[in-house]
Amino acid sequence: MATTEECRSALEKLSDNLARADGRVRTAAGLDRSLSCHITDLDLTFTGRLVDGRIEVAETLQGPPPQKAEIGLAMAGDDLVALVDGELNFARAWGAGRVRLDAGFRDLLRLRTLL
Template identity: 45%
Template sequence: MATVDECRTALLELSDRMAEHAAEVGAKIELDRPLACTIKDLGVAFHARLNGGRLENLTDGDDPKAKIRLTATSDDLVAMVAGQLDLAKAWAAGRISISANPFDLLKLRKLM
């Protein structure tokens, strides 16, 4: 089981990767939404604002107003960010859950 700090670090790495992808696709992706990530096995959550492909102000705790919600175990989150777990396969297998409106999901997919 990964630690809370490892999960926080993974989310920051994910933020950097999404920002790189956003720069590659340019201004084609306009996505400014509150995001929350729940780590099921640790019983913790993080929230941030997804803006310009980057997670801004990553903070501990849930955001009940989040428009995008990611739910995963600590190990799955760390493995996904490290490239050891394919997001689409993990989502299809029910290991990772992403809740958002369909248009946001399409935009988010381009960032990941």
């Protein structure tokens, strides 16, 4: 089971990857939205924002997200680490119910480029 620090590190790595992206990926990641990532097996949530292609984590809270973010993710810590390391395909994990993504329709259309 991934630790809190491994999950935070994975989010930082994802943020770095998004910041270095170009073209359609950079455009898709260029949203300014509130973001939450609930790590289900640790029962903790990272909250923050997706801003200019970077994930800015503001808080780490116990339990599920206290309020609905514009973009919400939920998954096990090991799945987060595997996704960021390229060992787990997002679309397959989402289709299998291992990853939950909650976002408005317009954001989903833009985010699909990242998937």
